[in-house]
Amino acid sequence: MDYTENYHTHTFRCGHAGGTDREYIETAIAAGYKVLGFSDHTPMVFDTDHHSGFRMPLSQAEEYFTTLTDLKKEYRDDIEIRIGVEAEYYPATHEKYMAFMRQFPCEYMLLGQHFLLREEDGFYAMSPYRDPAMLKAYYQNILDGVRTGDFLYVAHPDLFNFIGKPKDYDKVIRAFLKEIKALGIPLEINRLGYSDRRIYPNRRFWQLAGEAGVDAVVGVDAHRPEHLTDFDAIRGCMAIAEENGLSVTQNLL
Numbered sequence: 057m058d059y060t061e062n063y064h065t066h067t068f069r070c071g072h073a074g075g076t077d078r079e080y081i082e083t084a085i086a087a088g089y090k091v092l093g094f095s096d097h098t099p100m101v102f103d104t105d106h107h108s109g110f111r112m113p114l115s116q117a118e119e120y121f122t123t124l125t126d127l128k129k130e131y132r133d134d135i136e137i138r139i140g141v142e143a144e145y146y147p148a149t150h151e152k153y154m155a156f157m158r159q160f161p162c163e164y165m166l167l168g169q170h171f172l173l174r175e176e177d178g179f180y181a182m183s184p185y186r187d188p189a190m191l192k193a194y195y196q197n198i199l200d201g202v203r204t205g206d207f208l209y210v211a212h213p214d215l216f217n218f219i220g221k222p223k224d225y226d227k228v229i230r231a232f233l234k235e236i237k238a239l240g241i242p243l244e245i246n247r248l249g250y251s252d253r254r255i256y257p258n259r260r261f262w263q264l265a266g267e268a269g270v271d272a273v274v275g276v277d278a279h280r281p282e283h284l285t286d287f288d289a290i291r292g293c294m295a296i297a298e299e300n301g302l303s304v305t306q307n308l309l
């Protein structure tokens with residue numbers, strides 16, 4: 057298996073990941089990775105006093121980029137470290153958020169949409185929804201995010217927990233994938249979901265993705281250093297790509 061680049065790695069700063077930055081890097085080097093991209097849950101700018109429980113606070117952004125920049129230099133002979141974030145696309149606050157991020161040497165952003173449009177409203181994508189209008193709104197939210205051009209790829213695009221009619225699912229997902237194909241942005245098959253047996257990777261989603269011929273990537277979504285060596289699950293994700301005729305893109309940056 058040739059899996060040597062992972063752009064989806066968290067750190068302790070989000071509050072629900074473990075290990076030190078150095079442990080992720082040394083685990084990656086020992087496992088033969090060539091590229092390790094850090095993409096912790098970004099600090100987010102809100103219009104309200106909303107407190108997000110699963111991401112680093114705004115006040116920690118500077119430390120995140122400074123520490124990782126030092127480590128990138130220290131380990132440059134052994135591995136290529138990339139420094140990014142996993143972010144949401146919240147249209148009302150996106151420009152403010154981007155202005156905040158421009159202060160830092162952020163090399164890339166993954167689009168990981170956990171909430172619909174506004175985190176404050178609490179429409180969490182992994183809650184079950186029966187209404188196809190919600191499904192449609194969620195994928196429109198992602199497409200609008202992709203169209204900003206600010207994102208490298210879409211993390212776990214199959215996160216949305218739709219429990220309505222399969223024919224409604226197929227219709228919305230087919231339309232979404234057609235746009236994604238035209239936009240040329242890769243979609244991620246997520247190791248964490250695979251390993252934890254979550255609702256994603258969603259097999260039907262990836263069948264339809266195969267028919268649409270989109271680009272795929274496999275992301276570890278590491279929340280602990282040892283996740284980088286969860287090769288059984290990584291192989292499982294690669295197999296999903298292969299079964300559906302999708303080629304896994306490398307050299308993203």
Ligand SMILES: [Zn+2]
Nearest residue numbers: 066072097279
């Ligand atoms: Zn997380």
Ligand SMILES: [Zn+2]
Nearest residue numbers: 064142168277
């Ligand atoms: Zn993630």
